[in-house]
Amino acid sequence: MSSPELVLRVLRTQLRAAGITYKMLAERIDMSESSVKRMFGQNDMSLSRLALICKAAGIAMEDVLRGAADITPHADTLTLVQEKSLIAHPRLLLVAICCLGHWNLEQVVETYALSEAECIGYLAELDRLGLIELKPLNRYSLRVSNAFHWLADGPVQQYFREHVVADYFSGHFDGAGETLMCIPARLCLPSAQEMVQKIRQLAEELARLHQSDRRLAPAERDGFTLLLGFRSWEFAAFTALRRSAPAGTPATLPYQTGPRKR
Numbered sequence: 001m002s003s004p005e006l007v008l009r010v011l012r013t014q015l016r017a018a019g020i021t022y023k024m025l026a027e028r029i030d031m032s033e034s035s036v037k038r039m040f041g042q043n044d045m046s047l048s049r050l051a052l053i054c055k056a057a058g059i060a061m062e063d064v065l066r067g068a069a070d071i072t073p074h075a076d077t078l079t080l081v082q083e084k085s086l087i088a089h090p091r092l093l094l095v096a097i098c099c100l101g102h103w104n105l106e107q108v109v110e111t112y113a114l115s116e117a118e119c120i121g122y123l124a125e126l127d128r129l130g131l132i133e134l135k136p137l138n139r140y141s142l143r144v145s146n147a148f149h150w151l152a153d154g155p156v157q158q159y160f161r162e163h164v165v166a167d168y169f170s171g172h173f174d175g176a177g178e179t180l181m182c183i184p185a186r187l188c189l190p191s192a193q194e195m196v197q198k199i200r201q202l203a204e205e206l207a208r209l210h211q212s213d214r215r216l217a218p219a220e221r222d223g224f225t226l227l228l229g230f231r232s233w234e235f236a237a238f239t240a241l242r243r244s245a246p247a248g249t250p251a252t253l254p255y256q257t258g259p260r261k262r
Contacts, residue, residue, distance in 0.1 A: 004044045010067040011050070012040065014059045028056035075130075076147050082129050083155040093156070095122040096131055100148065101223070102214055105138045146207040147200075168227055177224065192230075199228055 015025065022040070026033040029052055039045065045053075054061040078086075086093045091114065098108050105123070109116050120138055127134040133141050142148075150156040173180035187195070206226055213221055 006068040007050065007064060008040060008043055008045060010064050011053070011059075014064060014067075015057055018057055018059065020057050025053065025057060029053060075143070076145050077149060077151055078129070078131065078144070080151065080154060082131070083151055085125075085129055087155045087159045091118075092122050092125055093159075095119060096126055099123075099126060099132050099140065099142065100144075101210075102142075107218065146211060147204055148207075149203065165227075168225065192232075195230060199230060202226075203228070 015021075022036045023033045026036045029036075031039075039049070050064070051061055053059075054064060086096055094112065095108060095114075103111075105116065105119055108114060108119050114122075123132065123134055123138060123140060126132045127140070130143055133143055135141065150160075169180075171178075203226070
């Protein structure tokens with residue numbers, strides 16, 4: 001769906017919410033009802049016409065444009081080249097993660113040892129990479145969806161494995177709103193695929209809560225990170241204790257039904 005179509009989609013929704021019909025709108029802007037219907041049916045509209053309709057309907061044009069921006073489709077991932085550019089500069093990756101958390105420029109500079117000019121430079125680079133769209137006064141909007149995730153086994157995930165995972169799991173996971181679980185199970189492939197789908201739904205729910213809580217003051221929120229993994233796996237120390245199996249017999253894990261994967 002194109003941007004003009006999204007704008008008109010939001011406008012129609014706002015008109016319905018305000019109880020304004022095409023006939024009522026036509027009377028207010030001195031047009032025939034058929035002309036108004038034709039105008040909306042073309043799925044395109046000039047800004048001057050949009051402003052006229054919004055004024056006649058008592059709707060803020062800024063709300064319509066903002067609503068269209070909120071539902072504009074965005075990518076769920078970056079490209080391989082984009083991710084490589086991020087990990088090549090750890091400070092750029094830091095600012096990228098702050099942007100994904102909807103931090104503003106002031107919050108980043110107050111929290112980390114980055115100058116304002118340095119941070120603005122990183123925002124400009126993230127705009128060039130396509131992660132954000134930089135706006136006046138150093139504000140920005142994300143160019144990725146709420147379901148954004150790093151590439152599977154991509155540069156950022158590899159960087160996290162090497163530098164982040166050990167630090168993350170060094171915590172006790174006993175604070176308010178924290179938990180750590182390691183649950184083995186024996187599943188068939190369809191059941192495993194069902195679990196993967198549920199994990200994705202959990203990630204979508206976290207994104208929804210993250211978006212909803214943006215309305216709260218910064219002091220009312222804290223940084224939480226969900227790190228999920230689900231794979232066919234056996235601890236190497238346990239594997240070393242396995243009895244030798246007859247040639248041609250596939251090895252199975254204590255909680256795995258298929259051949260072991262490495």
